[in-house]
Amino acid sequence: MNIDTVMNHLNTFNNYGYDEETGGINRIAFRHAERLAALKFSMLCQEAGLEVHFDYFGNVIARRKGKDNTLPPVMLGSHIDTVKDGGRYDGLLGVVGALQVIQHLNEHQIATDHPIEIVAFTCEESARFNKSTLGSKYITGNLSAEDMKKLTDDRGKTLFHLVDTLKQSMPSENDFYHKGDLKAYLELHIEQGPILQNKHKDIGIVTHIAAPHRYKLKLTGETSHSGSTPMPMRKDALTAASEIALQVESIAQSHHQEGIVATVGYVQPFPNMMNAIPGEVKMLIDVRGKEAESREQVASEIEQAIKTITERRNIEADLEDLGADTPVSLNPQIANITEEVCEELDYSYRFMFSGAGHDAMNMALICPASMIFIPCKDGVSHSPKESVEVSEIEKGIQTLIGTTIELAKKDVTV
Ligand SMILES: [Zn+2]
Incomplete structure (x- = not known):
């Protein structure tokens, strides 16, 4: 993997919505900076040779072909929006990490059995509509036009109005993922809590989302x-x-x-x-x-x-x-794969649950889902003070790469 590319990407995306006074990142869902970031992501996907599209809701989804394109894809990703004055890694790490997986596969000319899809979800944060993980709720069929009409932001705009005005693509049945459509969903994220730092672990393998x-x-x-x-x-x-x-x-x-x-x-x-x-x-x-x-x-x-x-x-x-809400159990087989990857790479790890909600909990309703955490300084997140070491990012993405390659094998069942 190329950590310099990763750090460059993180910096590029964090130019969108950066507030010089607070040092915070303001990629509030569907505002200008956040849509620019989504567009930039789609361009990087294109450059990486992926088939990319926006769905009606504004999620960006890109696909790398597999050896057998009739097999269900392995999906990787996270969200591109932030809270007001948020940090540089929450969500974005999983998006840039997913892109780095693709670039790694391209660079080493690795063909996978299953196709791989990478996603940048929009509107994961409840900052604008008081409801979280809306992009992943949308693609899993749990956010209808009627639901969108009931959600308003503090300026009185309905979510439906925003989405329908932007119309990043026409509403389509193809936007939706049903049971069996994906082999797995995998999300890399910062922990947003202090446990990994306190226990001196490189990687958190998430078993449940509270x-x-x-x-x-x-x-x-x-x-x-x-x-x-x-x-x-x-x-x-x-x-x-x-x-x-x-x-x-x-x-x-x-x-x-x-x-x-x-x-x-x-x-x-x-x-x-x-x-x-x-x-x-x-x-x-x-x-x-x-x-x-x-x-x-x-x-x-x-x-x-x-x-x-x-x-x-x-x-x-x-x-x-x-x-x-219902707490979610993540897939134990994927967790075991990630554990083996950590063992091979000699990274320290622990199994843990997530106290915060993530897109993975919606994806877990339709396919085996898993999450990989890396530590963040003092557990601080949703703040300009959010901080992660470069070496921790590198280990997180290496773990994501290893787990993805394993998961995309035809004979690995989860
Ligand atoms: Zn997040």
Whole structure:
């Protein structure tokens, strides 16, 4: 592989949407910089001799022929969009990495049995429409025109309006991938967490992708004067909220071994004044786990704790269930192939689950899917501070190359 080409590509793409003041990358889905990056990717694919097209949604998909083009392709890729003031590697690494796999195969004139497709998904981040992984939802048939009409950005534009105006190709049945259409999907990504760095591992082989169950909670007590209301006569919604937040933490703590995390990330007290007892609090609770069963166990413990705390404190609780996604298991055979590749290359690795969502979780619904993680500095992502060592990128892409070559063999079944 050629690490200089990879670093050049990363730099080129990160010129699109670079903010000089913050140092962040702003390739927000369907805005100018992000579409330019998609176009640039399509040109690089063309240069590499691939058949490339945009689908109606604006995903870029390129194909390298196999020895037997009736076999289902192995698909590699990730997303090209970022959050506001995002980092230089989230998503982009997997896109540039996929392109490097093709360039490696071309350079060494390696013909694979299965065709290989590489993809740059758009709109993976929820930054614009409060919903994530939309490009991969689209190609797997889980995002209809009706769904797109219901999603609006903060300027009131619907996703459907944007997609249909851009019309990067005509809507087509051919855009969709069904079960059996792909041999496998493989995504290289930065970890976006601190585990690989802390454990001094080069590569993370992802076995599960955790999914959230979310709640909105409104607590109603009684707003009154902070000076003239004696302690025993108060109905303080904020102290109740505080106790709930601590309880959420401690319940999640006790299930930490099962891969559970839970967060109260948003609290809004009312009237939020120095001299008033807060009579109302709105809060958002996010519970995640890699297995639905243990996560739901925790969710019900949290529901129970809310009930107990608010009853004791005589506070009214209105708990709204915002819905739960299903955690996804990735393919163990591909994980084993990646493990062997790491062994051969003498890279250290660990099996792990992903706390964050990725396009791979949609792809896993239609084909065997897997993910390869590399460490990122202090686990920081979605920030201009996102940082990765060149040697880590190199190891990540080498692992991607090795796994792809194996997967694209006719006699390797997953
Ligand atoms: Zn990402």
